[in-house]
Amino acid sequence: MTDLIAYVNANGKRSFADLPMTDVDGVILAQLAYVDFETLVAHHVTGFADLTDPVLMQHVVDLTWNPTANFNLLLALRSSPRFRNIRWHDLVKDTDTAAEKQFCAVTFDLGHDFHYIAYRGTTATLTDWKEDFNMTFMRDIPSQRSALRYYQKMATRHPGTYYLGGHSKGGNLAVFTCLHSRGFLQDRIQQVYSVDGPGTKKPLPVAIQSKVKKFIPQASIIGLLLEPETDYQVVKSNGIGFKQHDPFTWNVRGTGFDTLTTTSRFSQLTQQSVTSWLTQLDNATKQEFLDSLFSILKATHYQDFRDMGANWQTSLRLILKAISDTTPQIRHQWRSVTGQLLTTFVGELTDSVKPQLKLPEVHLPSLPTIKPFTKTK
Template sequence: MTNMLTYVTEYQNMTFAQLPFNELDGVILAQLAYVDYNILQQQPQRQFSQIDSVTLLEKSVAQTWNPAANYALLLALRQSRRYQQLRWSNWVQHTNVAVEEQFSAVTLTFAPHRYYIAFRGTTATLMDWKEDFNMTFLDTIPSQRTAQRYYDKAAREFPGRYYLGGHSKGGNLASYVVAHSRGALQDAIVSAYSADGPGLKTPLSPQIKQKIHKFIPEASIIGLLLEPGLDYQVVKSNATGIKQHDPYTWQIQDRKFELVATPSHLSQFTQHSVAGWLDNLDDATKQEFLDSLYALFAATKYQRIDDFTTSWRSTLKLLAPELLNTKHETRQQWRHVTGQLLNSVLHEAKNVLDENRPHLRK
């Protein structure tokens, strides 16, 4: 399998002067937003090449979506001449329950006066998923505003050339910062990399488009959410379904991602169905529906998504009384919203059938 780890190993002796920063570097560094720097900071060094404890490296990625691959990445970076200057600073991580925000970012220096700000994507916490869903009815979510402030402060304190990026929600945050930066702060941004991150709901200007490099896998669902245009490239993946959301499954060729023409039919079908569903609901209805659903799951006292899947029998027992105690108006709203989703799915299915009928007749 040829993926990002292969790239780090094969080109470990080529400096950025010999092989300029590219899309693979952009997505690789985005993965470093998931590292728990609170663990790595047990050592005084802030440079990956100087970390001598493999135990700390392993612990720092233990809670990520793909611990084995992230651990292998850290080991490869540690031995790479290309990334020998790579160091981290200004790591922040905070959760604000009141405004439903979960944010984390880190600044990575990979060459003199060359910085990469990695915004963390969606984690396995219920709060993080709720903030993602809030994008459907809010013009701006709290993490987007925090990401803008984080970049503004970094660019003013450390002048230089900036690259931004992130996976999933992190890609959305990076795109948001590019789209909303002005003047010298805009000029300092070289490019941004969104690895299967949701869109910004509105079309972007040509100036902004040329700076944002968005990649989605063939079976993308998350990366096509709130995406109004076709400003993305589709990457071949060796996984199936939602597992393609993991960039380590993305294939590379000739120091670039291996591309395919379009997302899969199922991915496009899902995108159009969800887009139609959201268009049929006003923002107040979206908010009420998501708030009530979040409150229902929060009442179980579970805080992580994997708690719901690994303890599904216990989850059902906890949810049953909460469902019974839900107000009649709330249950009616759920029926309305889910009914609209079903209508959107059926409408999209009819459109697909109508498009294929001429081919079926042949």
């Protein structure tokens, strides 16, 4: 069994003409969206063959979720005839804290008028996570609209065939773009790769389903959020728990992934619980709850979860103070919303184990009806 880097080393001498785009290629290029291409372009590095400075290479992966693996991946790509001639261009980064938007995309030229647009997934910033959670109550989020406009511009500027892909939120952006493209713009999309990305809340039309390849690990949580579909491939991962969200933990077999028939019981239980919980909350309640939660986190004055973790004692003290300063209405809302999630989870767990253990009926206490906040002046 191998991983993404071993795949590059094993197949790096094969051209895309010899070995057309594989699922592993699609995941690798999606993962690369986390690399700091802005710095690379500033240093006139626009292709893997130009990666000659190891200090620069380390710098541009420092803020990725897995810096060591990403650095080793870049080393493998620059030495690979399959990948080293790939160029990138048209990097777009757009962060708007007020609009709760964090968007980044880059286009890879694969040669022969084939292009791959990689949408960056969720980073460690508060803005990024808040935008992700906004998917639960908004029809569309700012990054989704930007992703669609970005593809429309690229397809007009650089004619050819397109692959779209992204990890986590980036996968959702790729699917959203394909779903909302029309006419020749949709026809030009060859394949879409969603790498453990959240769903789009509604089933996809058949024409779109045929273009989308979605991969999730067996303990997936993120990839099953807002996902009504079951047309995804479950990949075996050697990670534990949430670490399976990292594609570098996924097992590769040959030129594809080592797949399983189903997700783990915990993954299924979590999906069922969260889906059931979200359907019980109206959009106003979701928005009020999330806004109040993130206002507490912002009270730490840190914009990045990594900074919070590095200064956890100070962060905790500020968070507790911010909680104590909230109104009684907000605290009551939190108890209601979180209590309902716990009740839903326990209910799903009871239904899951009862047939196997022949447990007696369990009647859970009902929680008070959740009402939208009463605004206070």
